[in-house]
Amino acid sequence: MVYDLQTLKKLGFNMLRKHIKVEPALYYQACDEMGILLFQDMPSLRPSQQRTLDNCTVQTVLPDAAQQDEFARQLELLIVQQRHFPSIVTWVVYNEGWGQLVDYYPEFALTDRVKQLDPTRLVDSTSGWYDHGAGDFSDNHHYANPQCGSPFYSIASAPYDPSRIGVQGEFGGIGQNLSIEHLWNVQGAIDTINQTYEIDTTIEAWNYRGHRLLGELLDQVKMYSCSGGIWTQTTDVEGEVNGLLSYDRRVLRPDVAQWQADIQSLYDAAAARNNASMPAGGG
Numbered sequence: 001m002v003y004d005l006q007t008l009k010k011l012g013f014n015m016l017r018k019h020i021k022v023e024p025a026l027y028y029q030a031c032d033e034m035g036i037l038l039f040q041d042m043p044s045l046r047p048s049q050q051r052t053l054d055n056c057t058v059q060t061v062l063p064d065a066a067q068q069d070e071f072a073r074q075l076e077l078l079i080v081q082q083r084h085f086p087s088i089v090t091w092v093v094y095n096e097g098w099g100q101l102v103d104y105y106p107e108f109a110l111t112d113r114v115k116q117l118d119p120t121r122l123v124d125s126t127s128g129w130y131d132h133g134a135g136d137f138s139d140n141h142h143y144a145n146p147q148c149g150s151p152f153y154s155i156a157s158a159p160y161d162p163s164r165i166g167v168q169g170e171f172g173g174i175g176q177n178l179s180i181e182h183l184w185n186v187q188g189a190i191d192t193i194n195q196t197y198e199i200d201t202t203i204e205a206w207n208y209r210g211h212r213l214l215g216e217l218l219d220q221v222k223m224y225s226c227s228g229g230i231w232t233q234t235t236d237v238e239g240e241v242n243g244l245l246s247y248d249r250r251v252l253r254p255d256v257a258q259w260q261a262d263i264q265s266l267y268d269a270a271a272a273r274n275n276a277s278m279p280a281g282g283g
Contacts, residue, residue, distance in 0.1 A: 002030050004234055007245060009034055011254055012263035017127075017169070017230045020044055020095060022078060031087035039124060039230070040082060041092040042075050045099025063099055068106065071099065075110060079117040091121055096128040096141060097156075107134040127169040131158040138164040143173035143197040143232070144209070146217045149225030160225065168220075168229035172213060173197040175242040176206045176253060182236075182246040189239030196242055207255045214262040221269040229266075 001023075008016060015037035022043065031038055049061045063071065075093065082088060093110050094100045100107070107125040111134045114123050125135030138161040140147045147153050149166020160166055175196035177183075183190060193199075200206040220226035236243035244254055 001027055003249065004245065005030055005034055005036055007252065008234060009036060011244070011256065012260045013231075014267075015039065015089075015228070015230075016234065017041065017092070019233075020098075022082070025085075028082065028085040028087055032085060036087060038085075038088045039090045039092055039127075040078075040088045041095060041127075042071075042078055044095055045071055047096075047098040048100075062101055062103075068101065072106075072110060072113070076113065076117060079114055083118045083121070089121060090124050090137075091118070092124040092127050093135070094126045094130070097126075097130045100126070100130055102130060105132045105134065107132065111135050122165075124167070124169070129156045129158075131161070133161060133164075136165055137167050137169075138162075139167050139169040141170040142168075143171060144213060146171040146213065146220060146226070146229060148217060148220045148229055149227065150220050151224065162225060165227050166225040167227055168217065170230055170232045171217070172210070172231040172233070173242050174200055174206060174209050174213070175240070176200050176203060177241050178246055178251060182248050182251050183241070184236070184238050184247045186238070192239040193241055196240065199241075203253060206253055207258060210254065211258060211262060214259075214266070218262070218265055218269055221266055221273065227270070 017039040018041055020041050020043050028038070045063050045067060050058050051061055052058055079091065091114050093107055093114065111123050111125045122136040124137040124139055127139045128141030131138065138149070140153060140157045140160070142154055142157060146168045147157065148168035149160050151160065153159050173196070175193070175198060177193055177199060198209065200209055217226060217229045233240070233243055235245040235249070236247040245252055
């Protein structure tokens with residue numbers, strides 16, 4: 001756990017998104033001590049599923065009232081239990097529409113409740129997809145090219161909302177298929193490796209593509225309203241081979257010097273943009 005965090009820190013990352021999971025207290029303590037910021041997700045209700053009725057029509061299965069009430073209760077519990085960790089800077093309510101009701105917009109009331117329980121943090125109400133304007137972020141998900149605070153977007157994300165903070169909640173997703181010694185050796189997962197958004201056949205190609213994607217994000221920081229990006233992802237997970245680290249942590253894919261330079265360029269560009277927008281001082 002600490003090794004993963006130290007690896008991110010070494011590469012230059014200053015923030016990570018704890019995706020659809022709550023960690024033990026030691027994890028947050030480590031982030032506090034190491035100076036790593038956290039976007040903390042609320043674990044989702046199951047993604048929307050479908051069932052076929054007797055008349056052969058297809059019906060979307062969404063949470064019922066009791067399930068939605070339980071989701072709201074556990075969201076409150078998450079905030080109350082974790083809000084004393086200073087590393088957490090943002091709460092994430094929904095991810096990509098998973099378990100998100102669409103016949104009305106519950107994210108508005110849930111966001112209000114989160115802010116009542118913790119007025120010190122920002123709220124990313126909908127990270128990706130069904131964004132109706134709630135919360136502090138306009139959060140785009142797109143693989144493998146970022147669309148962060150930009151005047152272009154792809155379905156199912158929404159157009160950038162300039163009244164809120166532009167972030168790239170997920171991007172990257174490029175993969176490299178390592179030897180079986182470094183994979184999660186379960187055949188069902190191995191069979192899905194080809195579903196990775198992009199497979200790079202060599203580590204050199206993988207680093208080239210990483211450099212290009214971070215360069216696109218850099219352009220969006222300089223030219224548009226991009227205020228942050230979350231690279232997917234820290235490690236390979238089961239059948240996914242898009243991690244900075246392999247599943248067994250034996251292989252670190254990034255060229256460290258290249259990634260450190262690319263990430264530092266993002267910080268420099270953001271600082272330059274902020275300084276340029278500040279009024280001139282006087283005495």
